[in-house]
Amino acid sequence: MRLQIQFSSAKNYILGFATSGVFLVAGLFYFNNTQATENAPDTFSEIRSDTKSSLSDFNPNELSAAEWQQLGFSEKQVQTILKYKSVLGGNFHSKAELQKCYVISEEKFSELEPYILLPEEVSGNKKSASFVSNYNSDRPNFAYSGNSFSTKKTLKIPGKFNPDHYSSADFVNLGFSEKQATSILKYKNYLGGSFHSKEKFGECFVISAENFQKLAPYLLLPEKSSAEAATSKNFISKDFKAEKKDISYEPFDPNITDLVGWKNLGFSEKQAQVIINYRDRNLKGSFKNLEDIARCFVISPEKFEALKPFIVLNPENIKERKFASNTTENSANRTENNLQKFATNPTDFSKTDLNQITFNQLIEFGFDERSAASFLGFRKKLGGFMAKNQILETYNIDKNLAQKLVEIAPLNTENVERFSLLDAPEEWLKSHPYFRYYADKIVYYRISSKDEKKIFKSLNLKADVEKKMRLYLK
Incomplete structure (x- = not known):
């Protein structure tokens, strides 16, 4: 038991x-x-080909989770991609960043790459590089210390578009404020009615670098405008590789060559006009020697060397001496006649306002016609002198004589027009000698700020330039 x-x-x-x-x-x-x-590991071999949608252009920053799945990714892969995007600050900035996401194989990226509306790479993007480094490490936390993007207005890009055709309302619908839209259109008008290139569009002050990166793939504009150099203010031609066909040079006299003749030599119409103006105005009618031609700033050294063997300076067409002699003689006669007239009725310069003094009175004081004209021309551009020392800045003036006049004559500034940076007319800013180089910046800065001190700080001016500006500000 x-x-x-x-x-x-x-x-x-x-x-x-x-x-x-x-x-x-x-x-x-x-x-x-x-x-x-x-x-x-998620691979694309486990995704059936019948789940893939037909591909078309897309911005990966705008895709929802469902749309990523339609591209052929699994739910887990989509979660990983979206998490990776959030680590980058909420947006992919380039194709290279997207490619670094480890759940996207090389084969899949090659399939998607032609349709991705992002730039190839973004240079100098140090933040993005640090995000990728953090993401690829085994650390459980992905801290982001950059600026928050939650307060920024999201752009709603309908597809590829030409910003030259957009109205203010179109830019507002795109995601810009009304003031920003107005500023963008003003900038377009300043460029001559067209943005010309993506590069020029991106230079608009109110378009941030981040927004430009988002918009750039959709812009129906060339990357850079080939006409930018030709339309610059100086019309300088540094090389002639883009000339019309090959030019067969023949002997020519530059003193009798007209606009068409200079164009046939390979210059643009504007360049040809500059050469003629230089000859007729600066050189008083003719080139005297080869050095005169070489000094014309629109004729590059390479172009001059090409022209040099064919230049014929006929002495019969050099008329500068006679022209200058006549001009000097006539000027002397006029000055002598004026002095005789002033002797009978002299001006009391101790009572003559420097902002009211006339051409004849300046001649009477002893200035020649050229100095007197420069004095009045500078005063007109300024809208009137605000300080006596401004007179000494006048181009082509006898400074010793000007100093004597400044010591004798009074200056009344009551009638000189002044503005604040916030209400100064755009035309006034662009024509005034002290403001014209900063006019566009002032116009754009004051759209977003009503604080004149902030605008001055943003302009980052030298002390002497700011001092001159303040003479004409309320």
Whole structure:
């Protein structure tokens, strides 16, 4: 009886251990399979081709989770991509950044790459590089210390478009404020009614670098305008590689060559006109030697060397001396006649306002016609002198004589027009000698700020330039 009880107990122990072992083995098998499934890397071989949608141009920053799945990604892969985007600050800035997401294989990226509306790379993007580094590490946290993007207005880009055709309302619908839209259109008008290139569009002050990166892939504009150099203020031609066909040079006299003749030599119409003006105005009618021609700033050294063997300076066409002699003689006669007239009715310069003094009075004081004209021309551009020392800045003036006049004559500034930076007319800013080089910046800065001190700070002016500006500000 005793042996039977002991055998029965041993049997129960054995059965118990066996049953526990079965459950343990089964549990381990199930756990290992689950872990293997969860940890298995996502590859595109497990995605059926019939889930892929037909591809078209897209911006990865605008895709929802469902739209990423339509491109052929699994739900887990989409979660990883979106998490990666948030680590980058909320946007992919280039194709290169998107390619670094480890769940996107090289084959899949090659398939998508032609349709991605992002620039190839963004140079100097140090923040993005640090985000990628953090993301690819095994750290559990992805801290981002940059500026928050939650307060920025999101752009709603409908597709590819030409900003030259956009109205103020169109830019507002795109995501800009009304003031920004107005500023963008003013900038376009300043450029001559067209943005010309993506580069010029991106230079608009109110378009941030971030927004430009988003817009650039959609802009129906060339990257850079080939006409930019030709339309610059100086019309300087540094090389002639873009000339019309090959030019066959023939001997020519530059003193009788007209607009068409200079154009046939390979110059643009504007360049040709500059050469003629230089000859007729600066050189009083003719080139006297080869150095005169070489000094014309629109004729590059390379172009001059090409022209030099064919230049014929006919002495009969050099009329500068006679022209200058006549001019000097006539000027002397006029000055002598004026002095004779002034001798009978002299001006009291101690009572003559420098902002009212006339051409004849300046001649009477002793200035020649050229200095007197420069004095009046500078005063007109300024809208009147605000300080006596401004007169000494006048181009082509006899400074010793001007100093004597400044010491004798009074200056009344009551009638000189002044404005604040906030209400100064744009035309006034662009024509005034002290403001014209900063006019566009002032116009754009004051759209977003009503604080004149902030505008001055943003302009980053030299002390002497700011001092001159303040003479004409309220």
